[in-house]
Amino acid sequence: MVPPASTSPRAADLPRLPPGHLPRPRLRDALLQADCRLRLLCAPAGSGKSVVLTECALQCPPDTQRVYLALRGKSLTVDSFLQRLASALGAAADLTSIQQHLDDVPGTLWLLLDDYPRFPDSALDTLLNDLILSSPRRVHWWIATRRRPALQLSRLLLDGELFELGSTELACTESELFELLQRNQLEWSWQAIHELRSDSQGWFAGIRLHLLHLVPDQLPVAFDRADPRLLDYLRREVLDELPDDWQQALYTLAQLPQFDAALCEQLLGVGEGASLLEQLTLCGLFIEPADDGQLSRVQSALAQPLAAQLPPSMAKSVFRKACQWYLSQDNVRLALECAVKAEQSDVAASLMQRYTEDSLLQGRSLAQLLLWRRELPAELLTSTPRLLMLNAWALMLSGRLDEAQYYTDELARFLPQPTAARQRGLIAQWTALTANLAFHRGDAEQARYLLAEAVAELPERSWSQRLFCCGMQVDQAMTEGRLDDAQELNRIVTKQAREHASLALESVMVMGHVKLLEIRGELLRAETLLKRLYSELTSAWGAEASPMRGRVQLRRAALLLQQGRYQEAEAGFHSGLQEALACDDPAAFWAYLGLAELDALQGDPTSAFMRITDAERFMQYDHISEALYQGLLLRAKARLWLSQGRAVQAEKALLALPPYALNFSPFGAPDLHLRLNLLLLQARLANGAVEEAVAGLAQLHAKVLSEGRRPLACEVGFALAEALYAWNKPAQAKQALLDALALSRQMGLASVERAFAQRSPALMRWAGEASSNEGAPAALLSRRELDVLKLIAQGYSNQQIAESLFISLHTVKTHAQRINFKLGVERRTQAVARAKELGLG
Incomplete structure (x- = not known):
């Protein structure tokens, strides 16, 4: 801690540090240790520049002269600046004398200019630039400023003579916020600290105003962007000194999430808008780059109080102009958003009809559409067939099946259509919606029939709805165990999505392919595909959150969890959760369940149950139809109940499921019905029905093996080994257990x-003893196959392997094919990867 300014003789010319001052050594020490001619602190008002500068000044070495000038941001002429500088230095008030004085200064001199003039002044900047460049290197310049002065900063940077801190570096970190709360006797959780840091963007003035009236031990209070104290601060420190047209421009731009120079010309006046944006940015008036770096925005912590300064009628005018601009750029989504905010309902409804179903999966489109629905009159949303269809698809994609059913039924009002073609098209649309609703509600037979009819009848202009239906057919084929049919249909539909240049629907198909690979146990291939898809989505759609990208992260996290890569999986679930929540995507439910499974695997059932409760609450708050998540939720609960010995409760809950739940699975979980049957058999085994459980598990094991569901076969195999052991069949139990272990290690199902x-530590030890002489790989591959695999892992060609083992080339190829089949891979490189996982490399 530095001594208070009043007690330090050297602090007489410095401002006092504020009450409750929080030292910031990460900034202070970085500045003090910089070896350069110019240290520049450039950030908007309230960033803490002057305080950090004062901290540094108080650490000035005893053998260094220090000159501090508080310029207070006021405009200065060249002459008045020279006069003030000369007075502080004890030199004559002309440029030549000041330069000579600086040349003659013995030792090191610190020149600290606090709050450099805030408005552009090319003559003053040129003078300062000349002084900095002409002064000897022992003269160190320190400048705190809201605007970036027009100095030769690039030259100074290249010469290693510039060290700069901007608003990003000056923003309060979570660690500093924690310490600040401690000083105010406030004990907040890290989650509350993170939220305050995020909502305030680390803006120091806003944080200190927020904490100003909190009393010790008070519970966390959310950052209020509408707090009148924020506006009062902004008025005193910034707004009152701005020209009227600058204020108006700032209030106007605060209405929009982002903007560029061209949009500013539309909103602020042709020939003036771009110039005003440049001036606001140059003067550090809270304009910052948007996420993609190409556009700008008003700092989000301050956008709301600034936007509120524009009268409602003027704000509506801004949105009308912005709507026209976005329409000229063919940006329907943002044009629609502005039309809703301008309260132009007819325009908004007209624009809504231009949405396509596949665009609902891009960015926050789906969440925004559902939000806009609440802003528009209900009669408008049902005024045309197109609006009915769009709202029905949006609600169905959001999991709100009953509401989607209402809009689907309303299509009947528009029958008959004036022409036969339009009549067939509308009926095909109804069929497609009804088929999807039937699928989601577990009516497999009706879904199968209607999906086929919709795919056949939907016209070419309705290609996106047809591809959605094809996606349902792929999922249904996986549910029914027709994996080859699913793969072929997925390939065809993926090609069609690419022909229509729909990355959104192509991504849906890729996710279906990933699920197919996961069902077959090809986890490494699935993970590689997901990583590539994530890169493609980020490249195409930028940094904006999107449902598809969030789902990719969650799917990959689930794969990582299966492989035992728990830290990576946890990070993936949290990242995917944040992206899903940002888009109001029901897929956030998967993140809660994934984290619950992690908790359970790590021996924390209490936390696991809390996650499951969070998942259920999330779906209920969003009015998601229970049919979409009931089985998934019960699966998570039943696994925990069984691990706790509560088998009676698990069996009772599983038997209470609707009949279809044990025979058909919801979209995205094509093996859920089989997993629920597995849990039911495990519960019956635990409840003493051993013979019935053995028979059921043996039948289920044969079924999933015949369908190629290898990971599920592994799980059923472990359960079957437990049941056989309980039925006093040790030899059969041993074989089932060794087969399951070999299969799990083959696929990397840690x-x-x-x-x-x-759940069965004794059986696991027994299996270890039983297989100690063989080893898991030997239980999977023959001796000769192991020999071939070892050489493949060492990089040998087929010919080299044949020569080393004294066998024919044909025999080597046959062994390689069998190895690939047994390891569940297709290519030599994948076999090498599996060999390394098995310790054969």
């Missing part, structure tokens, strides 16, 4: 093996 070891 979590499945870990879960089995947690």
Whole structure:
């Protein structure tokens, strides 16, 4: 801690540090340690520049002269600046004398200019630039400023003579916020600290105003961007000194999430808008780059109080002009958003009809459309068939099936249509919606029939709805165990999505392919595909959150969890959760369940149950239809109940499910019905129905193996081994257990093996003893196949392997094919990867 300014002789010319001052050594020490001619602190008002400068000044070495000038941001002529500088230095008030004085200064001199003039002044900047460049290197310039002065900063940077801190560096970190709360005797959780840091963007003035009237031990209070104290601060420190047209421009731009020079010309006047944007940015008036770096925005912590200064009638006018601009740029989504805010309902409804179903999966389109629905009159949303269809698809994609059903039924009002073609098209649209609703409600037979009819009848202009229906057919084929049919249909539909240049629907198909690979146990291929898809989505759509990109992260996290890569999985679930929540995407539910499974695997059932409760609450708050998540939720609960010995409760809950739940699965979880049957058999085993459980598990094991569901076969195999052991069939139990272990290690299913070891540690030890002489790889591959695999892992060609083992080339190829089949891979490189996982490399 530095001594208060009043007690330090050297602090007489410095401003006092504010009450409750929080030292910021990460900034202070970085500045003090910089070896350069110019230290520049450039950030908007309230960033803490002057305080950091004062901290540094108080650390000035005893053998260094220090000159501090508080310029207070006021405009200065060249002459008045020279006069003030000369007076502080004890030199004559002309440029030549000041330069000579600086040349003659013995030792080191610090020149600190606090709050450099805030408005552009090319003559003053030129003078300062000349002084900095002409002064000897022992003269150190320190400048705190809201605007970036027109100095030769690039030259100074290249010469290693510039060290700069901007608003990003000056923003309060979570660690500093924690310390600040401690000084105010406030004990907040890290989550509350993170939220305050995020909502305030680390803006120091806003944080200090927020904490000003909180009393010790008070519970966390959310940052209020509408707090009148914020506006009062902005008026005193910034707004009152701005020209009227600058204020008006700032209030106007605060209405919009982002903007560029061209839009400013539309809103602020042709020939003036771009110039005003440049001036506001130059003077540090809270204009910052948007996420993609191409556009600008008003700092989000201050946009709301600034936007509120524009009268409502003027704000509506801004949105009308912005709507026209976005329409000229063919940006329907932002044009629609502005039309809603301008309260132009007819325009908004007209624009809404130009939405396509696949665009609902891009960015926050779906969430915004659902939000706009609440802003528009209900009669307008049902005024045309197109609006009915769009709202029905949006509600169905959001999991609100009953509301989607209402809009689907309303299509009947528009029958008959004036022409036969339009009549067939409208009926095909109804069929497509009804088929999707039937699928989501578990009516497999009706869904199968109607999906086929919709795919056949939908016209070419309705290609996106047709592809959605094809996606349902792919999922239904996976649910029914027709994996080859699913793969072929997925390939065809992916090609069609590419022909229509729809990255959104192509992504849906890729996710279906990933699920197919996961069902077959090809986890590494699935993970590689997801990483590539994530890169493609980010490249095409930028940094904006989107449902598809969030789902990619959640799917990959689930794969990582299965492989036992728990830290990566946890990070993936949290990242995907944030992206899903930003888009109001129901897929956030998967993140809660994934984190619950992680908690359970790590021996924390209490936290796991809390996550499951969060998942259920999330779906209920968003009015998601229960049919879409009931089975998934019960699966998570039942697994925990079984691990706690509450098998009676698990069996009772599973038997209470609707009949279809044990025979058909919701979209995105094509093996859920089989997993629920597995849990029911495990519950019956735990409740003493051993013979019935053995028979059921053996039948289920044969079914999933025949369908190629290898990871699920592994789980069923472990359960079957437990049942056989309980039925006093040790030899059969041993074989089932060794087969399951070999299969799990073949696919890298670390979590499945870990879960089995947690619930049956004695059997796991028994399996270890039984297989100690063979080893898991030997139980999977023959001796000769192991020999070939070892050489493949060492990089040998087929010919080299044949020569090393004294076998024919044909025999080597046959062994390689069998190895690929047994390891569940298709290519030599994948076999090498699996060999390394098995310790054969």
